Amino acid sequence: MDSEVLTVEELRRIAVKWQDLWERQKVFEVSEVEGRPNFYVLEMFPYPSGNMHMGHARNYSIGDAFARFKRMNGFNVLYPMGFDSFGLPAENAAILNNVHPRVWTEKNISMFKSIFKRIGSSYDWRREVVTYKPEYYRWNQWFFLKFLEKGIAYRRKSPVNWCPSCKTVLANEQVEQGKCWRCKSKVVLKDLEQWFFKITDYAEALLEGLNGLEWPKEVKVMQENWIGKSSGVLVDFKIKNSDDDLRIFTTRPDTLFGVTFVVIAPDHPKLLSLVKGTKQEKEVKEFIEKAMHDRVSGVLDQEKHGVNTGRICVNPVNKDEIPVYVGNFVLADYGTGAIMSVPAHDQRDFEFAKKYGIPVKIVINPVGKELDAETLEKAFVDEGIMVNSQQFNGLKSREAINKVSDWLEGLKIGRKTIEYKLRDWLISRQRYWGTPIPVIYCEKCGVVPVPEKDLPVLLPEDVKFTGSGNPIETSESFVHVKCPQCGAPARRETDTMDTFVDSSWYFLRYTDARNQTAPFSKSEVEKWLPVDQYIGGVEHAILHLLYSRFFTKALKDLGLVGVGEPFSNLLAQGMVLKEGSKMSKSVGNIVDPTEIMDKYGPDVMRFYLLSVALPETELEWSDSGIPASFRFISRFWSVIEAVSVVKPSGSVSGRGFYDEYLASLSASAVEEVTRSFNDKKFNLAVPSLSVLIDALNEYVDVTENPSEEQVALMKSVARNLTLLLSPFAPHVCEECWSKLGGKGFVSSAAWPVAGVFDKKPIETVELYKKVCADVEKIKGISKAKISKAYVYVIPGEVELLKGLPVYLKRHSGVESFVFAVNDSAKYDPKGKSKSAKPGRPGLYLE
């Protein structure tokens, strides 16, 4: 069978041939066949900048294989693609090369599209969505107006994160460790009037919604932490010699009796009036200045500093008079901006108290122990027994949390509340290449929304890209407009939207991508949403995935969609690494997918990317893996070649052992591969395919003068093989499919069903007896001594076991086979049958 050897040239030729045929015959246009279930497979759409890298290629290989699998399994599959094409890189390229961002973007898009075709992606391009086009972004504007009406969009002045290098503001989610998510420069604070989306209104819904999602745990946990819900109480501390209160938030009301000081944030609104006219005023002001300066300049100061304000407040529960400090570690925008400090039971408070000589008061003791405030070395933060807490003494601290809260509420000195870390989504960007925010500022009328009929507000063309400031502001025609309400001269908003707005609903647009009168029709969305399988990198765990969930919920509240969650199932694919680190230009370890395809064609690369690791784990690129994948494909090819030319020449009828063996391997390969696709563990499909290729190969070799029945068997196994491999390597499989006389395209053929070959079950008891007898006969030992038995028999004897769930493998050539069987259900030495389950092979005796 060494006749036709597959060459890489042949492989490339085949790929082009079938790509053209698919396109011409519109094989992948979404068909909506009555009675078939709908299935939506989606990869995160790319931002087309520069080259397509291996991570992209992996992403699309995974999605495409899965979409093909679903299609072959009789689903109507929606599998679209588009381009996230607004954003800073285009604008920067424009500044650098003096071309319009659109030109740069279009060039990249067409390059990406040609690579998608080369990969063999089965997208339906009729539904392409491109975010920089007015027919798309006008709906961003439309949604904005709806949000404005509903109060979901609003404008306020606030200190915002400013990236000095991108010259724009960033949302909280886009600041990573004090640095810009895109360019990694240090973020500073700036006070600006900005537009926000009220994502905080959805904090609870976003948290609850996570429960129903089939998402990787780590992503859910990340979102959960980001939303950061905690429940506690608000308590007012009276300020001595004043009518005012200081309100604090705590999650540990059980420690309320142990408060020895209060700390407020440097930017707390009450701070200045508290110290006004006191002798501490100067010191406090200096402290505020330094603390705010540190914060603005991004100093991440681990050291806790503070200053005593000289003011005293009163603990409402025990009338203790305690000092008020200002501290650099207290945040003004979380809780109330002021905290009660319990040094005995909070490590941060403990450190602060030690530093400034503030007393420590113990109110919780560990069970069976008594703490001493004088000698305490660190805060005791665990659960314990309450002391020094009046009527709560003796209670377990955890139980006391609720009891104290209730008591505080009863006395009206406290109120239960829930706090979130989530902040509103800042969407204003001082950049050109984005969706213009559709509002106009009029001196008389204030903020005036652009009337719906005037949408879209198009990006101006008469702008200069100088590299400083927002280019839109250079467009006179854009900025100077008439107020839509009073007609007076007015100024148009020059901020554009965060591009994450674009990607927050594109998956809805795919369902109805050419709609001219609405972003989508509700009924089309109903048909497909939620996305049944979403695939993308974990780096979007918070940003894109949280915004999209918020958007979907907001649109639901507006009555525009019926679903509350956009993505029911998420696969977070792992990175592609080389030599242990991410491929990057600076490290110089890039492997370009197009180069691989230039040499080996798409099938080898796809097969490699899918077979070498689980989709969600990191993939360590290995150069020797590509030739290995080529060898696999080529082994497959030659066996198909061989089968396709075999003619019946013998007349023996009935099936022998080899026939059954092959048939059973084929059936179990179908089972394995199907399972691996359903579990999205594509790499686990490979071993069984490999075994089947070898077995078929040998079968063809060994079978001299095959009967008609045997030839039929070979062909049927070969067809199964081709079907099973086709999501990995669709082009070669099309070619093989036609060689084998398959009808139509393998891409639209039906997935094989396991169990097409009859299995004749034999009673396990009978088998058990047989095996024991064999063991005794062959090994000459008593069955009582066997703890685990592998039985070696000659092929003829295996007849007896055929069709059973036995494990059968070739061992040392053709003569013997090893199989292990078990009857563990019968094994139950101590009457505990929990682990003894039927169907588990292996023979276990004492």
Next chain:
RNA sequence: GCAGGGGUGGCAGAGCCUGGUCAAAUGCGCUGGCUUCAGGGGUCAGUCUCUUAGCGAGUCCGAGGGUUCAAAUCCCUCCCCCUGCACCA
């Protein structure tokens, strides 16, 4: 610090949820045989240790304990690695 995920044979990477077909899939690498094979192809075998012609025995899945007739798989403790959030009261 808090939270999540991991540590498997020379390497990559399954298996762990649901304990027994596990000396542990598959691929790479390595060794040897075969193939009219001129070094990159195909194919077969071997590749923890000892040993056999073949059977076999021992040890083994980060370390140490435990549960069990039986543990890579379950439980506990410890060590190490990765990722995310970072002063959220």
